[in-house]
Each structure stands twice: as C-alpha cells, then as structure tokens.
Amino acid sequence: MQVEKNKVVEIDYTLKDDNGQVLDSSEGKQPLSYIQGVGNLIPGVESALEGKSSGERVQITVPPETGYGVRDDSLVLSVERDKFSQFEDLQEGVRFRMETPDGPMIFTVVEIGDGEVLVDGNHPLAGMTLNFDITIQSVRDATSEELDHGHVHN
C-alpha cells in the first residue's frame, strides 16, 4: 500500500541539523504514526513520503519554508515579570501557553531579567534546515473515527 491522503503511516525517523547533530529520533522508541495529508507533519515531509511504500527509506533535506517556517522576530516579546507570578520555578527554556490576539500560542522563555522576561513564540525548529532519514514501517487506511479526530488511534 502506498502513502497517500488519509492513510495511516508508521515511520522510523532521525532528524539532524546541518551540523549533523541529532535533534530528534524514534530510535529506541515507538515508531511515529500519523495521517497523511491532514497536516499532522510538516509539508516537506508529507510531500516527500507521498507515493512511497512500506519498507522504503527516504532521506530528505527540508528548508524552513516547508518545515517549521522562517523565524519571525515579531514573535520575540518582552513581558512584565509580574505576569509570571504563578510560575514557581521560572527558568530559561521553559515553554508555556499564552493568549495572543491570534489565539493561544506556545512561547519559550529566552531570558529572565529583573523586571521583564523575554519570550519567543517561534517554534524551536523555525528557521532551520532539517535533514530527515525516514523508513516507512507500515501503511494502512485510516478509520472514519481517526479521520474525524484528525489523529491516529492505537
């Protein structure tokens, strides 16, 4: 069976940056299951896997434009430290959800100053060229319930 829209695809993958450093991998974990064509994965990966079959290995380089996007400096914001009073242990690198005029977004704490906290709403992988080594483990039809929910059930 081939990878196409509304198929459930199970993949093993390793993701490296341009320096060869491993950023993420399914090695030692369960393979990743997703539904093709519904936006579960970044567009660059979905388009590379389209039409491929179980057992095939795909090595691709995904630019930011079809990955996690280019970095948007307007998403780096300075927030009054008082706004973080509910955080017991505020540290650089902590990720949290914040309401914005465009809806809730995930931000990362970049720097903690005396009165202000610098936060970044870019995805941690935004602006990066991503090198994927993917092996397709299985392909099956999604159930109607999975398509309804937009994610894979076990």
Ligand code: ZN
């Ligand atoms: Zn569900």
